[in-house]
Amino acid sequence: MKKKQWQGWGPGEQAEQHYLIKPRALAGGGDIRHVSEFLRACGWRDRSKPGGPLLMDSPDRSIRIGYDPFVQPGGWTIHGKATAHQEEWTAILGRQAPVEIVAGLTDALTRPRSAHAPDVWAPLQEQRWHIPPGDGHITAVSPDRSAWMQFHQAPDGHAMWWSGAQDHQGNGWTAQFTATTPMHLVQSYAAALASPEPVMRPRGRVPHSARIRTTSVSVLPSQLSAWQQARITAARATAWARTSWQTNRPPTTTSPHATQRSARAHR
Template identity: 65%
Template sequence: MKKKQRQTWGPDQQPQQHYLVEPRYLAGGGDLRHVTEFLRASGFKDLSRPGGPLVFDSPDRTVRIGYDPFTPPGGWAIRGHATGHQEAWHAVLSPQVPVEIVAGLTDTLTKPRSAHAPNVWAPLHEQGWEAARGQHFTATSPARDAFVQFHQSGPGEAHWWAGARTEHGQTWDARFTPTTPLHLLQGFSTALADPQPAMRPLGHVPPSNRIRTTSVSVLPSELGAWQQARINAARAAAWARNTAQSGWPRTTARPHAHAGRTRTRR
């Protein structure tokens, strides 16, 4: 682990030790609230029961997102109902898929589709992932410890498959039906290839010599501000969508300064 001198903070708050983990796809599962609080703020209905799996339905009830830590193998299950020209689809992601990468998919569910045709492979290519053609089309990370594949095992038998591994073996995998909307898969691949590290608290960094870590001291107020900024962005986007759908004229909100991110490495 890389360590640098930690600054001295004021007396009002005690800094908490966290680690920036690279590559992010080997950072471990992370805090589920990164996904669930964004969904809730975006208008998804929380159908979870105390002590049970997490369940969220989209505002139009066409998509259900669940997280089940109790039933093996556990993890995320996302299902979309058939609507219009869109066939039914589903995705299954194991528990150790980092929440930042899960959010690449689930956040995209809350946004309008781009006018541009989606390209699942483009974000991977931009970050130097290597493509290989064969029976399956596969993109592999530069360190060769993560992949995305369009897997065709036979006529009419295809699925999207992604995963990561360390020296200890397979860390996680994610599978999507071939009917999964491509803009959602692009959101997933964009988050997967993102070079930005993931932050994990002390004691939640996976043991692996494939990762690089930087120790950072974070004030609770800073961490709360970063989390709240993400929630506020979801609420603002949901308000804009609802206003546009209602036909009422929109007003321009006064811009607010975003909380800065101060990092101290050690």
């Protein structure tokens, strides 16, 4: 007996096997377009050369993001130039850092800072990470002990953030952030690292690790496209709102004293 295709899938569309992976920190790198397409929709400029590594600049050219898989160990480099209100900073994430976790940091680069003081440890505590007291450094470890986040300060005063994930076979990745990295970015990264939500990988892209748990799902190409487009649409809406506010914000009110000084200067 010949099976009939369910008509709700659309003409000629075939479901594809994917896997939901937990913990997300051990899911492998994933598709870098998850990061790059969002940034492009937010107005970032793609400086990449054909066939070369990814290279993107922020609209004001103060931040550069690169991904280079052609060198060892390869991975992500995010560099912020020194400005009037921010010291120079750098973040480096390994090639196997899941793009969903990388996006926790890079997406935050496109949003205005919150008025609340950032707390890197808060999203980890919410997910019951273990944070024992330390001397000169603080280390948070995930409940399954597969991922960590550490602030380390050496006796000479040099400080840095160090993070990553590793399984029993030694497979994994690390990330480093200079102490000057804006805290709201480190907090956004920590929230993405600790998120209990699984991430999805296609068949053939699932890491060989005894530490991960997988759930097989059937996904239509149109579903994947719709999910990706929803993320791009959200990025464009955010970019439009930011541009609209900057264009239409009211002018700064001039103080009476400044007006008087200006009047006197023109007499």
